[in-house]
Amino acid sequence: MRHFFFTFSLFLVFQGATAQIVAWHSYKLIDITNNTQTTVTDGMTWDLANGNVLNVKAEGQAGDNIRFTLSNGHIRNTEFSDPYAYPSAGWTPEVSSVSFTVQHWVDGGHDDGTDNFTINFTDSTPAPGGSYWIQSGSDIHYNDGNVGVGTTAPQSKIHIQQNSAEGLRFSRDSHDSYELLLAGTKGLFIKNRTNGTDEMAFDGNGNIGIGTISPDAKLAVKGDIHTQEVRVDLIGAVAPDYVFKEDYELRTLMEVETFIKENGHLPNIPSAYEMEQNGLMLKEMNLKLLEKVEELTLYILNQDKIQRQLENRVRELEKRDRIFMYFCPPKMPTWWNW
Numbered sequence: 001m002r003h004f005f006f007t008f009s010l011f012l013v014f015q016g017a018t019a020q021i022v023a024w025h026s027y028k029l030i031d032i033t034n035n036t037q038t039t040v041t042d043g044m045t046w047d048l049a050n051g052n053v054l055n056v057k058a059e060g061q062a063g064d065n066i067r068f069t070l071s072n073g074h075i076r077n078t079e080f081s082d083p084y085a086y087p088s089a090g091w092t093p094e095v096s097s098v099s100f101t102v103q104h105w106v107d108g109g110h111d112d113g114t115d116n117f118t119i120n121f122t123d124s125t126p127a128p129g130g131s132y133w134i135q136s137g138s139d140i141h142y143n144d145g146n147v148g149v150g151t152t153a154p155q156s157k158i159h160i161q162q163n164s165a166e167g168l169r170f171s172r173d174s175h176d177s178y179e180l181l182l183a184g185t186k187g188l189f190i191k192n193r194t195n196g197t198d199e200m201a202f203d204g205n206g207n208i209g210i211g212t213i214s215p216d217a218k219l220a221v222k223g224d225i226h227t228q229e230v231r232v233d234l235i236g237a238v239a240p241d242y243v244f245k246e247d248y249e250l251r252t253l254m255e256v257e258t259f260i261k262e263n264g265h266l267p268n269i270p271s272a273y274e275m276e277q278n279g280l281m282l283k284e285m286n287l288k289l290l291e292k293v294e295e296l297t298l299y300i301l302n303q304d305k306i307q308r309q310l311e312n313r314v315r316e317l318e319k320r321d322r323i324f325m326y327f328c329p330p331k332m333p334t335w336w337n338w
Contacts, residue, residue, distance in 0.1 A: 025115055027100075030055040032090040042117035049125040052092050056085040056100070095123050169193065189213045232283045240291035243298065250298055266292060 027040040031051035038046070046054075056068075058080075068076040068085040076085060085091075097120045148154030151161035160168060171177040176194040189201035189209075201213035209215030211222030242248055251259070251267065265271045269288055270278075 026059045027115075027117075028057040028059065029119065030057055030084070030090070032088075040117060040119065043120070045120045045122060048093070048095065048121055048123040052123075053090045054093060055088075055090040058083045093121050095121055097121070232286075234283075237283060237287060240287055240294055243291060243294040250295060253299065268292075 028037045029040050030037055032053040032055060033051040097118055099118045101116050146154035146156055147158050149160045151159055169177060169179040176192055179191045179193050182188055187201060187203040190199045192199050198213040201209040203215055207215035207218055209220045212220055259267050
């Protein structure tokens with residue numbers, strides 16, 4: 001009697017085996033549910049949605065014996081008159097890639113060749129509710145339509161409908177856990193679930209908050225900012241070069257002194273109280289400070305002019321004094337020569 005062994009194994013790596021089916025051996029994947037047969041080819045894919053009660057049939061010479069061995073310990077010995085890996089009820093495989101090794105030999109232990117091939121099992125069976133997830137190994141994917149979480153009418157590829165302050169959470173081992181969620185008028189924001197702080201927010205007015213979920217500007221930051229450069233557009237603001245125009249009314253230093261004594265701060269500069277209450281508008285404040293720098297420049301230039309005039313006046317007086325002394329030398333009193 002001729003004998004051969006058929007070894008069926010799940011996720012088993014066979015050392016020295018080459019994935020192939022030799023020409024004189026053939027195999028059928030039997031769909032018991034629909035009573036169909038499919039010729040096995042290496043690397044083929046079978047969708048369990050088309051039938052999930054299966055069997056494997058080895059085709060060979062009449063009278064051969066067959067042994068099916070599974071990696072989970074199941075062993076089945078048959079003759080070629082019943083060359084199936086399982087009894088007639090078949091088996092239902094899981095979504096996975098199943099590797100087969102088929103070893104053939106005849107009476108006396110003569111080796112008649114070894115075959116290796118793989119069948120990939122997937123499952124596109126509709127999930128409850130009518131959505132179609134396809135699993136392949138440890139992966140799962142969705143080929144068409146939208147995915148809804150908390151809604152039966154998703155309007156985009158992933159649509160999350162919240163009825164409470166819960167959203168999409170991202171976690172990693174012992175690191176902080178973050179959640180992306182919607183919360184009433186706060187809009188969309190990111191919350192640190194580890195320490196409970198609100199990290200970032202996008203409100204309904206197009207404002208972004210970092211460190212705050214109530215931004216009052218296009219970008220509101222509660223905390224430090226580290227950057228290499230900040231560019232500010234004037235957009236209607238006027239650079240204070242008007243200070244250098246002839247019609248500019250520059251206060252006298254006495255007027256500035258009087259204003260400081262009465263108000264406690266420079267003209268056109270907010271007081272300390274105003275700054276504490278309203279904060280600082282950087283563009284506005286920088287322009288005002290530049291205005292003061294330009295005014296100081298005018299004061300310095302004016303003082304330089306006065307100083308040069310005084311120096312010239314002193315030199316003129318010294319010159320006149322020398323001339324006078326030359327022509328009118330002082331007379332010494334008579335007692336000077338005693």
